[in-house]
Amino acid sequence: MTPAAPAVYRIRPGVRIFAAVLIAVAVFVFFSVCSEARLHTIGSPRQSIAIASLVLVCAVLFALYAFTSSIRPTAEAVEHRSYLGSVSIRFNHIRGRRELVARGDDGVARHFIIVSDANPPRKIKFAHYHAFDDSFYDWFLSLPDLDVDKQ
Secondary structure, rough: OOOOOOOOEEOOHHHHHHHHOOOOOOOHHHHHHHHHHHHOOOOOOOHHHHHHHHHHHHHHHHHHHHHEOOOEEEEEEEEEEEEOOEEEHHHHEEEEEEEEEEEOOOOEEEEEEEEEEOOOOEEEEEOOOOOOOHHHHHHHOOOOEEEHOOO
16 A cells, blocks of 8 residues: 555644754854853853854754655655655565654654565654655554564
């Protein structure tokens, strides 16, 4: 079974807006810290600049992923693309699916995995942050549940 219509599922707009705001805040903090360091008004300028740089790099990487990640079912395969690369599994080589649920104080994060029948298995990993429609969920849930076999 394949998804009903070929589509491109991207990260939800709210997450992409959050990523853009996060970059703006990280840039502001970075330049504020650099300005304070130049004026010698902070105690440890190198450490402060290093931390601000790390925060900025993490914000940029998160935004890159948010703006480039997509799940693309085609006529023959399902593919996950992002700035990190591309992973594709042909429909006739899908062994099944897994679903990981991480519960925290601030809610639940769902991670989905499509597993191939190759040895070693190829995996497409993605989170629920993509704007999936009902036809995608119907297709995904129709795949064999590999977590049932573990229980």
